[in-house]
Amino acid sequence: MTPRLRFAPSPTGALHIGGVRTALYNYLFARKHNGVFLLRIEDTDQGRYVPGAEDYIIESLKWAGIVPDEGVGFGGNEGPYRQSDRKEIYHKFAHELVERGHAYYAFDTPDELEQRRQAEDNFTCNHLTRGTLTNSLTLGMDDARSWIEEGRPYVVRLKVEPGREIKINDLVRGEVTFQSGELDDKVLLKADGMPTYHLANVVDDHLMRITHVIRGEEWLPSTAHHVLLYEGFGWSDTMPVFSHLPLILKPVGSGKLSKRDGAKFGMPVFPLSWKGETSEDSFEGFREAGFLPEAMINFLALLGWHPGGDRELFTLDELISEFSIEHIGKSGARFDFEKAKWFNQKYIQSLPTDVLASLILPHAEKKGYNTDMAYLGQVASLMRERVTFIPDFVEAGYYFFEPVKSYDQETIAKKWNENLIPFFNNLTEFFSNFEPFEASQLEEQVKGLIQTAGYKPGDILPLLRIAFVGTMKGPAVFDTVVALGREESAARIRRFLEHISS
RNA sequence: GGCCCGUUCGUCUAGGGGUUAGGACGCAUCCCUUUCACGGAUGAAACACGGGUUCGAUUCCCGUACGGGCUACCA
Known part of the structure; x- marks a missing residue:
């Protein structure tokens, strides 16, 4: 007999993350045993029916990759699948x-x-x-x-x-x-x-x-x-x-995770954003926060279940083959957002740069940034080790798309002095003419210039970084410079000099 | 209150009658790196308590405590 499982949410609003986990476990079990997974909408409470909730549920499942074989929005011969x-x-x-x-x-x-x-x-x-x-x-x-x-x-x-x-x-x-x-x-x-x-x-x-x-x-x-x-x-x-x-519990305090906890702890507790009547009834989703669905699924799967052993990272297919009800825990699991972030980071690191570029694209578009896919791929490869969420690429890495907004004063105070002005003017000249514009050669030549001028790399390099990106955080300076291009890097040194003398 | 369920590091968990109780997140220190991160190494950190059963219980049983869920013409 083929197993048949169902996920039966009530369309009373956005689908809570606990519901997504329930759907996931049903789905994993069904897939593992070559069974059927269906979606049934339990809308028997007319007073609590919320328009749009049904579509939200369907879209959430699709985004998460938990796609039903039958049900509202998915066809099937055992319908209707809507209780009303x-x-x-x-x-x-x-x-x-x-x-x-x-x-x-x-x-x-x-x-x-x-x-x-x-x-x-x-x-x-x-x-x-x-x-x-x-x-x-x-x-x-x-x-x-x-x-x-x-x-x-x-x-x-x-x-x-x-x-x-x-x-x-x-x-x-x-x-x-x-x-x-x-x-x-x-x-x-x-x-x-x-x-x-x-x-x-x-x-x-x-x-x-x-x-x-x-x-x-x-x-x-x-x-x-x-x-x-x-x-x-x-x-x-x-x-x-x-x-x-077992229930999913609040990150701190007692009781089960509620929709209020999202705003309270600054984290999503819904798969997708939801716009309710009021702002209190509107929530940000994992998707909009910049989560990869695979990361959310991996995180959720391990909240209350573990196949045994030391592994943490599982693809959906691996989850399917590992899943067993016997390994579901009995006690409530606390929602640990730090762990969720770690999963996302891991999944971002594992994605090919062209895939990352296509994920960054909509965010770049929204900000009116350069949307050249090759360039986005370049930014992706430079930033991938230092982001947690997809929007971080254009937020933490904004300087790949627009001029530096603020310069780290602490480093300037520590390293800068007026006598450096001629040297930085030379550098401007150097960057606008150097050929070929390639990281390791640039680095070698700049270090040579520093030495000839009688400075140590530690005197100049931090300032150069500040000139280019404004902060002491970020990818290697010369890789960044190459991504920025000849004209822009020279321009940034000029702007830095202007900033510092004003 | 009644009924039901649960309790291993701060968190997610592995394990299971004899283990230095394992891993991961987070945290700390160090290494790598003229930044930040990534990566690597190390460290602090747990079997709720009390009785049994047993040669031996964190593991099995019973209580207690604590936590949670349900107790709607809601799901």
Whole structure:
């Protein structure tokens, strides 16, 4: 039997990075076992639906390289894959479950239930309290039916009988046991006719022939209900195997990583940027921050999973062949942005210069810089060892594209004196005429000039660097000079002299 | 409160009845380099606590503490 896995996000906004990891693990498992990975949109909460979220999810998965075989936006024969398009299906199954005696109609309003919760500690709708509520059990089925026909709002609730032990064999956590008497009568079908997650995910997983459910830890407590649903429908023998993933935690402090933490810690917690109604509801993504998708994936894969051994760097294909659920950790993993940055740096270093050039191109365009691909490749090869993010190439390395904006005063104060003016004037002359304009020969000749003039390299070279790029950071001076070109380097010495005498 | 899950360096983790408890990020020092980085080397840094079981527990069991999740007509 080919494994079939699903990623089932809710389109309530941007897809959180934890969701991307869940999608990734599902994808890795499916690929590893030659199975199918599908995307299902769980939009059963009309109140929380956010336009654009669905497209965001699809684009995120594509960017990350986690491409579904079936689902909304990807075709497939088990659709529709959007739950709002499957309303009738849930309706039918909910009523069927009532027929089978595993569910009942309930007429208590949310307000009434809220009042009971206020009045009674630990009040919940379960086998102990349902006799005191208004439902088809207390009313009788005939009356309940006529109430429904009259148009009274109702919900369908799962009827959980006490006295049973429900064992779940979780692939990550082992055997987890629940006492049915402690479970509540979950709402299956809401008054608006939409199913809750519990009904919809069980019905859809069954209909879509899902074999493995890999989802977040927050679903573990309600899995017992899901097992009861599979039983109630008579689907126990094809029930999927469950694996519950540990949560991704805040970098510091307690609790799970939230969208707020992005702004709080100055790091992305979403794959792509998202523009919400307000600035508080808008977020920068890994992509826009200058991450390579491969780096984000590698980082995410290792947040809660490790194949064993000492390796850190894995391509997607390697992740697929190494992946196993047994190696998923049980405890929450803290989101360590420093580590994420390290991965990005590593991946940037491993990319060919022409690929880097094409990644730099849009950033150069945006700033109105030189977009010659050969030149961008030159900048890429000089800067690649000193950047963390793609935009760093045109930010830290701005001086490859425009004149120096500020000169490092500390070095000038330490090294400069008026007597150097004639020597630097000579240098201007030298740079505008030297042939061939090549790094090692330039270096040799300039060092010769320095020596003949009676200086030491340490007296002049730092100043020359400041003249060209303004800072003591950056690639080797003579490599930089060659990239800048003859005219520009001479011009930069002139400008430096002007700056220093003003 | 109730139910469920978890706990190895600061962080991500490997490991597993007998190990100098391994790697990576970060941090520190040094080397390379007339800059910065990259790279290399070295170092500081961990089995939450208490009971069992055992010749021997970080590893198995039970408690405690701490952390987390769930407890909606949200997912």
